[in-house]
Amino acid sequence: MEHHRKPAALARTALVAIAAGAMLTGCASGPAGGPDVEVESFDWRNFEGEEINVLMSQHPLSNAVQNHVEEFEELTGVDVNIETQSETDYMVKILTELQSGSGSYDVFMTSQPMNYQYAAAGWIEDLQPWVDDPNHTSPEYDFDDFYPALIEANRWDTTDFGGAGEGGLWAIPANEEGYALFYRKDILEANGIAVPQTIDELIAAAKQLDGTEFEGQEISGFVSRGDKTYPTLNPFSTFAGAFGAQDVTDGKATVNSPEGVEAVSKWVELMETAPQAASTYTWYEAQQDFISGNAAFYIDADHMAPDFEKEGSPIAGKVGYALPPEGPEGRASSLWVWSLGMNASSEHKGAAWQFIQWATSKEMLTNAIADGNMNPTRVSVAESEEMAAATAEWGDYNQVWQEILSEYAEWPYAPSATWPEVGDIWATAIQSALLGDQSVEEALDEAAAKIDEVIK
Amino acid sequence: MKHKASLPYLLALPGLAVLVAILYPFLTGTWWSFTSYRLNRGDPEFNWGENFVTLFSSGEGLHAIGVTLTYAAVVVVIECLLGISLAMLLNYGRYGNFFRLLIVLPMLLPPVIAALMWKVMLTENGIANWILESLGGQRLLWLNGQDSALWSVILIDVWIFTPFVVLLAQAGLKSIPAELREASAVDGAGPIRNFVSVTLPMLTPILIVIVTFRGVDSLKMFDIIYTTTKGGPIDATTNLHVMAYLDGIRNLNFGMAMAALVVLWVLCYLISHFLLKARRKEATS
Numbered sequence: 001m002e003h004h005r006k007p008a009a010l011a012r013t014a015l016v017a018i019a020a021g022a023m024l025t026g027c028a029s030g031p032a033g034g035p036d037v038e039v040e041s042f043d044w045r046n047f048e049g050e051e052i053n054v055l056m057s058q059h060p061l062s063n064a065v066q067n068h069v070e071e072f073e074e075l076t077g078v079d080v081n082i083e084t085q086s087e088t089d090y091m092v093k094i095l096t097e098l099q100s101g102s103g104s105y106d107v108f109m110t111s112q113p114m115n116y117q118y119a120a121a122g123w124i125e126d127l128q129p130w131v132d133d134p135n136h137t138s139p140e141y142d143f144d145d146f147y148p149a150l151i152e153a154n155r156w157d158t159t160d161f162g163g164a165g166e167g168g169l170w171a172i173p174a175n176e177e178g179y180a181l182f183y184r185k186d187i188l189e190a191n192g193i194a195v196p197q198t199i200d201e202l203i204a205a206a207k208q209l210d211g212t213e214f215e216g217q218e219i220s221g222f223v224s225r226g227d228k229t230y231p232t233l234n235p236f237s238t239f240a241g242a243f244g245a246q247d248v249t250d251g252k253a254t255v256n257s258p259e260g261v262e263a264v265s266k267w268v269e270l271m272e273t274a275p276q277a278a279s280t281y282t283w284y285e286a287q288q289d290f291i292s293g294n295a296a297f298y299i300d301a302d303h304m305a306p307d308f309e310k311e312g313s314p315i316a317g318k319v320g321y322a323l324p325p326e327g328p329e330g331r332a333s334s335l336w337v338w339s340l341g342m343n344a345s346s347e348h349k350g351a352a353w354q355f356i357q358w359a360t361s362k363e364m365l366t367n368a369i370a371d372g373n374m375n376p377t378r379v380s381v382a383e384s385e386e387m388a389a390a391t392a393e394w395g396d397y398n399q400v401w402q403e404i405l406s407e408y409a410e411w412p413y414a415p416s417a418t419w420p421e422v423g424d425i426w427a428t429a430i431q432s433a434l435l436g437d438q439s440v441e442e443a444l445d446e447a448a449a450k451i452d453e454v455i456k
Numbered sequence: 457m458k459h460k461a462s463l464p465y466l467l468a469l470p471g472l473a474v475l476v477a478i479l480y481p482f483l484t485g486t487w488w489s490f491t492s493y494r495l496n497r498g499d500p501e502f503n504w505g506e507n508f509v510t511l512f513s514s515g516e517g518l519h520a521i522g523v524t525l526t527y528a529a530v531v532v533v534i535e536c537l538l539g540i541s542l543a544m545l546l547n548y549g550r551y552g553n554f555f556r557l558l559i560v561l562p563m564l565l566p567p568v569i570a571a572l573m574w575k576v577m578l579t580e581n582g583i584a585n586w587i588l589e590s591l592g593g594q595r596l597l598w599l600n601g602q603d604s605a606l607w608s609v610i611l612i613d614v615w616i617f618t619p620f621v622v623l624l625a626q627a628g629l630k631s632i633p634a635e636l637r638e639a640s641a642v643d644g645a646g647p648i649r650n651f652v653s654v655t656l657p658m659l660t661p662i663l664i665v666i667v668t669f670r671g672v673d674s675l676k677m678f679d680i681i682y683t684t685t686k687g688g689p690i691d692a693t694t695n696l697h698v699m700a701y702l703d704g705i706r707n708l709n710f711g712m713a714m715a716a717l718v719v720l721w722v723l724c725y726l727i728s729h730f731l732l733k734a735r736r737k738e739a740t741s
Contacts, residue, residue, distance in 0.1 A: 091705070092705055095495070095705065095708075099495055099496075117496050117708060118496070120496050120497065121495070121496030121497070123496070227686075227688070228686075228688045228689065228690060229686070275580055276580070276597060276600070277579065277580040277597060277600035279600065279689060280599070280600045280685070280688055280689050285579075417494075417496050417497065417708075418494075418707065420706060420707060421706075421707040421709075424702075424706070424707075428690060428691075431688070431689060431690055432690050435602055435689060435690065437602065437690060
């Protein structure tokens with residue numbers, strides 16, 4: 001412990017210095033701040049003979065990287081060790097490793113809430129200076145090809161509950177999910193129901209179908225996540241955004257605003273047409289429920305399509321993909337961006353950046369489609385023939401997810417090192433209202449008070 | 457001469473090393489429990505026991521302590537009753553060896569696997585509800601219900617750990633000389649009298665061991681709860697250990713997490729202290 005602490009403290013001080021330096025020079029292009037690894041010009045063989053360690057969570061993205069990593073090793077002469085763990089284990093592992101400041105993992109998978117936790121502590125490298133440095137970044141990298149909403153989601157200036165989309169770039173997007181409305185084409189057709197466009201239409205349709213029989217199976221109107229943790233906010237974000245509800249505004253909790261109450265009330269009304277146990281479902285249980293044909297509607301991550309459509313799925317070919325339903329403020333969706341980040345204590349930053357570049361290059365993201373890494377984070381890959389071919393039999397899928405991402409999706413929450421705690425409190429309030437433990441107002445008032453405690 | 461004098465110290469070194477290895481993390485944790493330490497927010501700062509005040513004055517803290525105590529008490533009582541009954545059946549009934557083999561099976565599974573297996577069986581369309589329905593009963597929410605979640609987790613604990621009680625209780629029963637029971641039977645004692653006056657007193661030392669082990673283990677229960685409910689729905693199954701995990705690993709609030717763990721440690725310490733004292737008394741009497 002003691003041995004680890006000192007370097008950690010040193011690294012922290014060093015990082016503050018680097019961060020301060022970066023702030024002074026702003027995000028100006030050119031090799032001014034940032035990379036302290038001197039190279040004369042860009043060359044994939046600049047770091048030949050180095051070895052880097054990569055920590056990933058089990059995910060189509062890590063499958064894709066694993067399947068193609070030899071190509072990177074051949075290209076660069078850098079040795080890559082990839083360690084893949086279950087999501088829970090990987091979260092704990094990356095946390096303890098980063099905290100120790102040991103730099104034992106150079107590159108790791110990360111996402112927005114994790115970026116906030118790590119960036120606030122100075123554990124994670126600002127990648128903007130690397131992107132801007134032509135000596136380190138391949139001329140073919142084409143950074144502007146990434147969807148702007150995804151790059152913005154990975155930016156934060158480390159101001160608590162503010163500064164979203166500004167300041168450092170903490171990771172490079174490698175996988176995207178937005179939130180779509182899935183519906184069963186066959187069930188809607190048999191009941192003469194049109195695809196719902198608004199939240200009220202969706203609730204009415206779900207209520208009409210709930211408890212009816214379809215092909216000998218009793219179905220529920222709707223299903224989605226209800227678990228008391230912040231990932232529940234992902235599908236719920238479609239309602240929050242449609243009513244204009246916010247978690248924190250100007251440093252105060254606003255989950256209990258009139259818009260917040262309205263959004264949760266409507267969500268609860270819809271979730272009441274889901275199986276009772278859905279109040280504890282994570283994405284996995286909700287997805288299983290929908291795949292086994294138990295529900296007519298389902299709101300969740302759009303890139304679940306491969307699971308719905310794969311061979312042997314009872315609902316293959318029967319699923320329709322639609323935009324999230326409209327509310328008073330229009331349509332909305334949050335997004336989740338699995339990205340690749342760099343350990344600020346890494347001793348192989350040059351090689352690590354080359355790995356991140358390679359893994360998020362056009363070529364690699366195109367290859368990754370075959371491994372199920374949906375959805376591509378680059379416009380050119382999204383519009384590629386490969387993507388069209390892979391999704392050809394999935395109805396409107398390819399068109400719908402691109403429309404969600406380019407028109408509606410954004411990270412709607414106020415970034416903070418304590419955001420996961422805030423998110424959990426909000427999700428718990430939704431669960432409490434759904435279980436009928438408290439009224440929607442009571443649950444949200446209590447949540448707002450708790451969130452204000454966290455902000456304090 | 458000189459060699460002789462240094463030898464005892466040399467021999468004590470490994471012991472000292474072990475002591476440091478145990479005490480250093482323990483004292484660090486205890487120190488953190490008195491600080492506002494957030495893993496991603498600089499170094500720990502002393503905050504005069506504020507974490508403990510929060511723990512004992514907030515609804516969540518008291519609730520978690522309540523869940524911890526309820527869980528441990530219920531689990532220990534059920535497992536002792538069930539375990540001793542089964543041990544007696546095995547000892548005095550037929551096919552004891554066969555059933556003993558069968559009964560140890562749950563213990564051979566890692567608790568996480570066992571818990572996941574139960575989670576699947578207790579889903580809405582799972583086998584438990586199917587059995588209930590075919591017996592004319594109503595479906596239950598089990599782990600997904602706010603009122604039933606704690607009882608469902610307890611059920612899993614009982615399934616996994618009763619065999620442990622059975623094994624120990626059997627050993628205890630075996631150590632009771634047959635002559636004692638025969639003598640009391642000759643004196644006219646029936647089976648119940650026999651149990652109360654002979655078996656139970658002779659079993660007390662081992663019973664204390666069982667209660668100590670199961671008591672401390674179930675106060676600290678984490679794996680079964682976290683794999684099945686993550687402490688939910690809402691906070692229905694959040695005990696101190698699960699709360700500490702959520703505070704520490706999810707929210708990086710190590711100050712609060714350590715405070716919960718220190719309280720948990722005190723509970724465990726108290727329980728083993730009093731039980732071991734009772735055991736010493738038992739041994740000397």
